[in-house]
């Protein structure tokens with residue numbers, strides 16, 4: 001399997017002096033589903049935002065699909081960013097627009113500025129967007145305003161928009177943090193199945209340890225900006241959990257630990 005993302009000795013020091021990432025190195029291969037866990041402030045969001053240069057790293061290299069994105073600028077950076085789909089905790093939809101228009105926004109990075117502003121999408125893009133909405137159980141909502149949907153449905157639109165971008169990797173920043181447990185399961189199941197089917201890698205920030213264990217092919221555990229663990233979920237034992245969170249498993253809200261389907 002091809003490596004799609006590589007962090008090589010990456011550090012990030014914010015202007016206030018906080019050392020949010022310390023010499024972080026790891027690789028993600030095509031089709032992998034990798035969760036990043038760790039206590040609040042351990043650097044999970046910083047790591048995710050570094051991937052497509054939403055923040056500039058202080059040291060090291062980030063290689064995305066064989067090119068060093070941490071050195072790229074302008075058009076090259078824009079082209080690289082097309083390979084990275086994003087899923088947000090708060091969905092980041094345009095609520096005044098229809099569900100279909102929101103999904104089509106996934107194609108904006110491939111269009112000229114004028115065509116994008118005027119919403120001149122290709123017919124094949126519209127067909128693909130409708131097919132994706134069908135796959136996600138939202139076809140009947142295609143012409144509703146995004147504002148009318150429930151949280152779980154909004155996140156499904158977020159997934160459709162990200163996949164519409166034809167990415168090599170999806171970055172998901174706490175994708176289920178705003179959802180009830182049932183919608184959260186639906187979203188995790190969809191994220192896993194839709195990315196596996198398309199061989200898209202998934203890098204997911206999670207606060208829910210049980211979810212990370214149930215869904216991931218690999219878990220990266222961060223503590224104070226450093227990688228403490230980078231292995232399969234089966235190897236995440238109680239001692240390691242304590243090392244990552246600085247507290248025992250009993251003191252964490254874990255939830256149920258049944259395997260995901």
Ligand SMILES: Nc1ncnc2c1ncn2[C@@H]1O[C@H](COP(=O)(O)OP(=O)(O)OP(=O)(O)O)[C@@H](O)[C@H]1O
Nearest residue numbers: 014015016018020039040041042043044045046047
């Ligand atoms: N823009 C910023 N400027 C200065 N410091 C920042 C900035 N963003 C994050 N930090 C600091 O960097 C450290 C890591 O933050 P980060 O948000 O990456 O952690 P996190 O693991 O995602 O936390 P949480 O789980 O609470 O979202 C924290 O100490 C945070 O206060």
